[in-house]
Amino acid sequence: MAEQDLQRVSLWERIKGILSAAALLLAIVGGVALLGGFALWLWADDLRTTGTYMMIAGAVVLLIAAVFSSVNIREALAGQRGRFAINAILMVVAFTGIVVFFNFISYHNVARADLTASKQFSLAQQTTQVLDDLTENVHATAFFIPDRPTDEANRQLADDLMFEFQRRSNRTFTYEFVDPEGDPGRAEVYGLSQFPSIVFQAQDSGQAVVLSVPPLSEQDLTSMLLIVTGEQQKRVYFVTGHGEKDAINQDPEDPQGFAFAGRGVLADSYSVDTLNLAQVGTIPEDAAVLVFPGPSRNMSIQEFDSFDAWLRNGGRAIFLVDPPVPNSVRTLLEPWGIALGGDTIVDPGSSLHQALRTPLLQSGQFNRQTSITRDLDTVLMPLSTPIEISVEPEKVPPWVEYVPLARSTLLSWKTSDPESEDFNPERGDTIGPFDVGMVVHACGIVGEEIDTVIAVAGRSRECISAEGTRKPTTIAIFGDSDFAANRYSPYSTNLDFFLNAVNYVAEDYNLISIRPKPFAFRELVVTSQEFDFIRFSSWFLLPAAVGLASIAVWWRRR
Numbered sequence: 001m002a003e004q005d006l007q008r009v010s011l012w013e014r015i016k017g018i019l020s021a022a023a024l025l026l027a028i029v030g031g032v033a034l035l036g037g038f039a040l041w042l043w044a045d046d047l048r049t050t051g052t053y054m055m056i057a058g059a060v061v062l063l064i065a066a067v068f069s070s071v072n073i074r075e076a077l078a079g080q081r082g083r084f085a086i087n088a089i090l091m092v093v094a095f096t097g098i099v100v101f102f103n104f105i106s107y108h109n110v111a112r113a114d115l116t117a118s119k120q121f122s123l124a125q126q127t128t129q130v131l132d133d134l135t136e137n138v139h140a141t142a143f144f145i146p147d148r149p150t151d152e153a154n155r156q157l158a159d160d161l162m163f164e165f166q167r168r169s170n171r172t173f174t175y176e177f178v179d180p181e182g183d184p185g186r187a188e189v190y191g192l193s194q195f196p197s198i199v200f201q202a203q204d205s206g207q208a209v210v211l212s213v214p215p216l217s218e219q220d221l222t223s224m225l226l227i228v229t230g231e232q233q234k235r236v237y238f239v240t241g242h243g244e245k246d247a248i249n250q251d252p253e254d255p256q257g258f259a260f261a262g263r264g265v266l267a268d269s270y271s272v273d274t275l276n277l278a279q280v281g282t283i284p285e286d287a288a289v290l291v292f293p294g295p296s297r298n299m300s301i302q303e304f305d306s307f308d309a310w311l312r313n314g315g316r317a318i319f320l321v322d323p324p325v326p327n328s329v330r331t332l333l334e335p336w337g338i339a340l341g342g343d344t345i346v347d348p349g350s351s352l353h354q355a356l357r358t359p360l361l362q363s364g365q366f367n368r369q370t371s372i373t374r375d376l377d378t379v380l381m382p383l384s385t386p387i388e389i390s391v392e393p394e395k396v397p398p399w400v401e402y403v404p405l406a407r408s409t410l411l412s413w414k415t416s417d418p419e420s421e422d423f424n425p426e427r428g429d430t431i432g433p434f435d436v437g438m439v440v441h442a443c444g445i446v447g448e449e450i451d452t453v454i455a456v457a458g459r460s461r462e463c464i465s466a467e468g469t470r471k472p473t474t475i476a477i478f479g480d481s482d483f484a485a486n487r488y489s490p491y492s493t494n495l496d497f498f499l500n501a502v503n504y505v506a507e508d509y510n511l512i513s514i515r516p517k518p519f520a521f522r523e524l525v526v527t528s529q530e531f532d533f534i535r536f537s538s539w540f541l542l543p544a545a546v547g548l549a550s551i552a553v554w555w556r557r558r
Contacts, residue, residue: 016068019065019068020068023065023068023069023072024065024069026061026062026064026065026068027061027062027066027069029058030057030058030060030061030062030063030065031058031062032058033054033058033061034054034058034059034062035058036051036054036058037050037051037052037054037055037057037058038051038055039051040054041055080558081558084554084557084558087557088550088553088554091550091553092546092550110167121164123164123165123168123218124218124267126267126268127168127218127221127222127269128168130222130225130226130269131169131172131173132169134173134225134229135229136172136202136203136204136205136229137173137174137202137203137204138172138173138174138200138201138202138203138228138229139173139174139175139176139200139201139203140162140173140174140175140176140198140199140200140201140221140224141175141176141178141190141199141201142155142158142159142162142175142176142177142178142196142198143177143178143186143187143192143196143197143198143199144158144177144178144179144180144195144196145180145181145195145196146179151195151196151213154196154213154214154216155177155196158196158198158213158216159177161216161218161221162221163175165221173225180195190208190210194212196212196213197211197213198210198211198224199211200224200227200228202228202229202230205230207228207230208228209224209227209228218267219266219267219269222269223269226269233269233270234270234271234288234289234506234508235270235271235273235284235286235288236270236271236272236273236287236288236289236291236502236506237272237273237274237275237283237284237289237290237291238258238262238272238273238275238291238293239274239275239277239290239291239292239293239295240274240275240276241277241278241279241299241303242292242295242296242297242298242299242328243294243295243296243297244258244292244293244294244296245258245293245294245481246258246259247259247262247272247274247293248262249486250486251486252486252487253486253487254487255487256485257485257486257487258484258485258486259486260485260489260490260495261293261484261485261486261489261499264489264495264498264499265499265502268499268502268503268508270288270506275287277299277302277306277307278302282306283306283310288316288506289316289318289505289506290307290310290316290317290318291317291318291320291502292317292318292319292320292321293320293484293485294320294321294322294482294485295321295326295329296322296326297326298326298327299328299329304328304331304332307332308332308335311332311336311473311475312335312444312473314470314471314472314473315473316473316474316475316506317475317476318475318476318477318478318498318501318502318505319476319477320478320481320484320498321340321385321478321479321480321481322383322385322480322481322482323341323342323344323384323385323479324341324342325340325341325342325385333475333477334390335445335446335447336440336442336445336473336475337389337390337396337400337402337440337446338387338388338390338438338477339388339389339390340387340388340477340479341385341386342385343386343414343415344357344383344384344385344416344418345357345359345385345386345408345412345413345414345432345434345436345479346412346413346414346421347359347408347409347412348411348412349408349410349411349412350362350365350408352380355382357382357383357421358380358381358382358383359380359381359408359409359412359436360378360380361376361378361379361380361381361406362378365406365407365409366405366406367403367404367405367406370403370405370439371459371500372437372439372476372497372501372504373405373406373437373497373500375493375496376493376496376497377492377493378491378492378493379483379491379492379493379494379497380483380488380491381436381478381480381482381483382480382482382488383482384436384478384479384483385414385479385480386408386414386432386434386435386436387434387435387436387437387438387477388434389402389438391446396446398452398453398454399442399443399450399452399453399454399463400440400441400443400444400446400454401441401454402438402440403439403440404435404437404438405435405436405437405438405439405476405501406435406436406437407433407435408433408436409432409433410432410433411432412431412432412433412434413431413432414429414430414432415427415428415429434479435479436479436480437476437477437497438476438477439476439477439504439505440473440475440476440477441454441461441472441473441474442454442475443463443465443470443472443473450465451465451466452464452465453465454472457469460507461474475505476504476505478498478501483498484497484498
């Protein structure tokens with residue numbers, strides 16, 4: 001028995017001797033395994049399990065090495081160099097802990113600031129309102145084939161947009177990316193055969209809609225949210241057939257192009273369409289607002305009667321007129337107390353350089369009491385005609401309200417001469433100022449006696465009578481159509497002037513704002529060597545700098 005105990009002790013002593021002798025080798029092997037496992041866990045998602053096992057094995061080997069070289073470690077730590085080493089390690093650990101702590105805090109308290117001039121990384125106010133109003137969870141599944149170069153830019157754009165949607169909606173909206181080749185069953189569920197595509201699905205109702213990509217924009221995602229949640233989009237019609245500007249023409253230099261304005265209306269979450277009344281015969285029931293972008297020819301009697309009846313029945317319309325205004329349009333607006341003619345405003349007080357017939361509306365010329373113009377900066381209105389009220393102020397009936405939007409300066413005048421820029425009273429020139437934009441709220445036409453009054457109800461108007469309340473007719477009139485056309489709409493707040501009027505007439509007051517400018521695409525083009533430098537320097541530069549600093553401190557204190 002005693003001999004067996006002696007043999008066991010002798011065997012254990014030999015094992016201890018071997019492990020003690022190999023402690024340095026074990027420490028190196030354990031350290032390599034620990035670091036290698038951590039690298040796999042961090043950068044290779046498919047090998048995370050292997051990385052975890054390697055880290056556990058490395059930690060065990062390091063522990064064994066530490067146990068069987070405890071005497072050497074104690075002696076090393078007890079010396080001067082050991083104390084310096086411990087001090088350096090503690091400083092590195094403390095620095096790393098501070099970095100991790102601040103990263104943890106910042107990860108859970110995200111705050112973003114868009115410092116770009118065009119606010120191209122911010123969602124439009126219209127989009128944030130839609131996200132705020134989401135009452136049902138919506139999940140988007142983006143089917144993109146990885147490693148397809150032609151889709152890479154759209155995938156990045158989709159990821160950026162949907163990430164912002166998810167963040168802004170407090171995860172009422174969520175999304176994921178799916179590889180349709182790696183998981184074809186998910187795509188078959190929605191009957192998809194073309195990629196990339198994004199499927200939006202309402203979680204409660206189960207309703208799903210598919211968005212084919214490209215093109216892809218913030219407006220596309222917002223529209224899909226409205227559709228999948230059952231929100232009905234208001235439809236804005238651009239009237240055609242009388243020489244109006246073309247809401248489809250995207251040529252930035254064509255004076256008849258009006259597509260930028262149409263795109264702006266679309267970006268405000270409206271549905272947009274054109275209306276040729278001579279072709280379709282009736283005004284669609286879903287028409288929220290009719291826009292007349294610069295008619296230059298008279299409408300037929302049938303069209304006139306339809307538009308007139310529609311307005312008298314509480315319709316909402318925006319007229320952008322250029323001199324000379326067609327007789328049918330003048331006649332259409334006369335019952336509402338609006339007088340239009342063929343005069344042009346000449347404004348030496350505030351106009352474009354060497355173009356006195358192009359009034360430049362500035363801060364003091366806007367009516368700041370209405371949300372349409374409250375935040376506008378400057379607006380250019382070439383060859384505008386005055387908007388005049390044919391009713392004397394004291395004779396305006398209680399069922400009609402006029403809201404002027406902007407006017408020319410005190411130095412301006414109107415003239416019927418299409419060429420001369422000199423004031424000539426003998427010719428009939430009349431001193432201003434003149435309104436160049438006007439909104440009319442009316443429960444009936446001016447010459448009709450009705451027992452109704454118009455009253456402010458919140459931010460809108462209501463017609464109050466003994467029979468109850470109803471919405472009034474709302475008409476916005478601008479003395480120019482060029483300011484919202486493609487050529488001039490990018491200038492300052494020109495386009496906002498028009499779009500705010502659309503929002504106002506449609507009673508979408510929360511949408512009235514100064515909108516971000518168009519997205520400016522900036523691409524960083526790098527070579528493969530430059531890409532490798534950016535990637536590896538982002539991985540190793542900071543840790544290497546900390547390590548070198550630690551070595552330098554240790555070297556000075558040794």
